[in-house]
Amino acid sequence: MKSGAGTLLTLAGFFAVLSLFSIGGGNSAIPEMHRYAVDVQHWLTDRQFADTFALAQLTPGPNLIIVALVGFHVAGVLGAVIAMLAMCGPTSVAAYFIGRASERFKGKAWHGAVSRGLVPVTIGLTAASATVIATSADYSRAAGAVTGVTAIICYVFRINPIWIFGAAALLGLAGVV
Amino acid sequence: MNELSPTRGSAAPSTASSSHPPPPSLAALFVAFATIALCGFGGVLAWSHRVMVEERRWLTPEQFNETYALCSMLPGGNILNFSVIFGSRFRGVPGALVAIAGLLGPPMLLIMIIGVIYAHYGEMPALRRALTGIASAAAGLMMATVAKMAGPLFVNRRSIAAPLVAVATFVAIGIVHWPLPLVLAAIIPISIGISWVRL
Numbered sequence: 001m002k003s004g005a006g007t008l009l010t011l012a013g014f015f016a017v018l019s020l021f022s023i024g025g026g027n028s029a030i031p032e033m034h035r036y037a038v039d040v041q042h043w044l045t046d047r048q049f050a051d052t053f054a055l056a057q058l059t060p061g062p063n064l065i066i067v068a069l070v071g072f073h074v075a076g077v078l079g080a081v082i083a084m085l086a087m088c089g090p091t092s093v094a095a096y097f098i099g100r101a102s103e104r105f106k107g108k109a110w111h112g113a114v115s116r117g118l119v120p121v122t123i124g125l126t127a128a129s130a131t132v133i134a135t136s137a138d139y140s141r142a143a144g145a146v147t148g149v150t151a152i153i154c155y156v157f158r159i160n161p162i163w164i165f166g167a168a169a170l171l172g173l174a175g176v177v
Numbered sequence: 178m179n180e181l182s183p184t185r186g187s188a189a190p191s192t193a194s195s196s197h198p199p200p201p202s203l204a205a206l207f208v209a210f211a212t213i214a215l216c217g218f219g220g221v222l223a224w225s226h227r228v229m230v231e232e233r234r235w236l237t238p239e240q241f242n243e244t245y246a247l248c249s250m251l252p253g254g255n256i257l258n259f260s261v262i263f264g265s266r267f268r269g270v271p272g273a274l275v276a277i278a279g280l281l282g283p284p285m286l287l288i289m290i291i292g293v294i295y296a297h298y299g300e301m302p303a304l305r306r307a308l309t310g311i312a313s314a315a316a317g318l319m320m321a322t323v324a325k326m327a328g329p330l331f332v333n334r335r336s337i338a339a340p341l342v343a344v345a346t347f348v349a350i351g352i353v354h355w356p357l358p359l360v361l362a363a364i365i366p367i368s369i370g371i372s373w374v375r376l
Contacts, residue, residue, distance in 0.1 A: 021252065021357050021361055023251075024255075027319065031351060032357035054311040055291050055292075060284060061280070061281070061283070064257065069292055073296075080285065088254075090253075091253025091254075092253070092257065099261065102247055102262075112372075117365070120343035121346050121361070123323060123343045124351075125347075126319060128350035128351025133315060143313040146310060146314055147313045147320070150317025152317075155324050161314075164317075168310035169310050170307075172309050172311070176310075
């Protein structure tokens with residue numbers, strides 16, 4: 001919980017680089033965030049990381065809001081703001097310029113190759129994120145059952161996840177999980 | 178995407194049908210993205226479609242799909258890229274900044290309040306158990322998303338390469354825990370190369 005200038009710089013540098021590698025959205029960056037924040041920097045414990053993820057899921061808004069909570073945990077409000085600026089700044093600038101130029105490369109052959117080539121990588125990353133979260137929660141057999149049942153329900157039905165999260169929270173409160 | 182003029186300020190969609198309203202003001206942009214952020218629980222995609230296409234009619238369904246496809250190719254959050262590209266098309270740099278502020282501002286405030294509560298009560302046994310339940314369910318939700326995304330990859334048997342790339346990425350990151358930049362530097366050129374050769 002030290003919040004010196006060095007820590008803030010480390011936060012900013014890490015998330016700026018991470019943002020450029022987070023293809024397919026915020027969730028694909030979860031494993032790398034976990035590896036760095038928990039294993040390398042020891043900013044959070046495994047359990048705190050799982051909590052952070054759960055809280056970010058409960059908060060409405062884009063998935064990458066978890067970055068603000070990690071930053072907040074490391075260095076308070078300043079940490080949250082700096083982490084979010086680092087995570088959003090570089091990619092927003094890139095999106096701005098590429099969005100303006102997009103008409104020029106639309107329809108080019110490589111455009112299709114790039115977009116189709118990125119799809120399986122994104123899928124692999126999202127699967128890795130689910131695994132990292134599942135294995136960093138306090139994982140009992142009952143928790144595994146909650147994960148499995150949620151996966152099946154969400155796959156089969158179109159249901160707002162808030163209901164499932166609510167039910168899972170109640171199961172947790174009741175001491176089942 | 179070519180239906181939308183990239184010029185700033187006065188840029189109304191040039192070929193948009195007459196049912197399109199005039200380009201949104203900065204305030205309207207802020208409100209729209211704040212709405213998407215605060216309602217878009219567990220999936221901002223569905224809500225951004227509802228607000229942008231169905232309610233406000235700022236984009237046709239085709240324009241929405243094209244813009245979203247571009248956003249998911251770029252690094253960074255898809256909806257964040259969407260807010261930048263959409264905001265800047267209608268109102269230039271100020272439009273992009275206002276759209277980002279609407280999208281990220283309210284959730285940032287909320288999550289910092291949550292952070293304070295967690296810092297004080299995070300060790301309370303009841304809260305701990307509830308959070309463990311939620312994290313377990315959230316992991317399951319993500320697995321369902323993966324299954325939905327991966328379906329076409331494995332059902333469409335034309336290529337075994339794409340499923341292999343997905344599995345290799347999963348193992349390298351999710352099981353072996355290799356650093357993301359190294360893995361992506363190796364796997365992205367291979368994957369794009371494969372889909373290029375198969376064009």
